[in-house]
Amino acid sequence: MTIRNIEMMQLKFFFLLCCAAVALAQDKYTGKYDNIDLDEILQNRRLLLGYSNCVLDKGPCNAEGKELRSHLEEAINDGCSKCTDAQKKGANKVIDHLIKNELDIWREMTAKFDPDGNFRRKYEAEAVKRGIIIPEEGA
Template sequence: MHCIVVLCALVVAVVARPEEELAFYNPQYDSFNAQEVADNIRLLKNYGKCFLDQGPCTAEGTDFKKVIPDALRTSCARCSPKQRELIRTVIKAFQTKLPETWDALVKKNDPELKYKADFDKFLQGTDMKMKSGFVLCFLVALTAAYDSSHDDFDIDGLVKNTDALKKFNNCFVHDTDCDDNSSHFKKDIPEAYQQACAKCNQVQKHILKKYIQALKEKLPEQYQEFKNHYDPEGKYTLPLETAIATA
C-alpha cells in the first residue's frame, strides 16, 4: 500500500466532484426509459416473454437478456449507478405487477437460489454518495491495490513458453514448481478471483488476462484445473474474465 495519507488527501479533494459512471456493461441503453416499461403492463409482459425465451425480443431486450445471469450472480456489481437504477425500476415492476414472471426469471437464472439473498439486498439498496471524506479514506485503506513490485513481469515471455506456463500453473494449483514470481502472484489470486480483480491495477489485469488466455489456448486441461481450484462452484470466473477482458 502506498502512502495512505496522500490517498486520503486526494479523496477529500475530489469527494464533492460528480461521480464518474463506471459503465462496465454497455452504456448504449443508459437512457432507456425504464419507468415507461414499469408503468406499461403490456410492455412489461413483452419483456418478460423475451427474457424467458417465450416471445420475440427487441434489440434492447436481446442485449438486456444477455447480462441478466451475470447481473443476478454479482448483484449488479458491474453496473454503473444509472444501470443499477434502471434495473431496480424494471425488476420491482416485475415483482409487484407480474410476480409469476419474476419467479420464472429467478428459476431460470438462479434455480438453486444461491444469489437471491444478496440480490434482494441490492434491490433494496440505494446509490447515494458518501459525504464523509474520513469514511472514504477508511475504504481506500481497505481496498488498497495489490503490491505492484512485480508489475514489470514479462508475461509475454511466459505465455510463449509452455513448460514455464505449466510450472506457473503447478505453483498456483499444486504448490509445486514455485519461484519468486509465481509465489508473488499466487498469494493474491484467491481474492482477485472472488472480487473480479477489483484491487488489481491495469497492468495486473493485463497479466492475469494474458495468463488465462494462454492456459485456455495452449493448456486447456490446466485451465480447467486452475478454474476448478479457484472457483469450484463456478460463481466467479465469468465476472473475473469479463472485468479483465479489455486490459
C-alpha cells in the same frame, strides 16, 4: 487564530494525508512484478507449467509465483479490485491464453479456485467478448 494554531492544524492535516496515502496504497497489490514478461512465460511451456504448478500447489514457487499464489483466490473472488491496471491487463492475457492454448490448466485452476463456477462464467464471458472461443466441457 495564532500562527502556532495554524501550524498545528497544518501538521494534523499533513498527518491525515499521510495516513490516507498509506491506506490507499494498501488497497492495491504490489506493482513490483507488473513489468514481468508474460509473453515469455506463456510461450515457454516449462515456465508456464512452473507457475501453474506453483499456483496449484503441485510444485515449488519462485518469488513471483509466491506473490501470485498469495493473492490469486482473493483477486478471483473480488474481480481483481486490488489489481493494478497492468495486473488486470495481464490477467486477461493469461486467461485468454489458457483458454485458447492450455484448456486443461484453465480447467484445473477454475476447479481449484472456483468450484461453483461463478467467477469462471464471468471471466469466460469476458473472454468471449474479446473473441475467444470456449470449448465445451469434455472437448
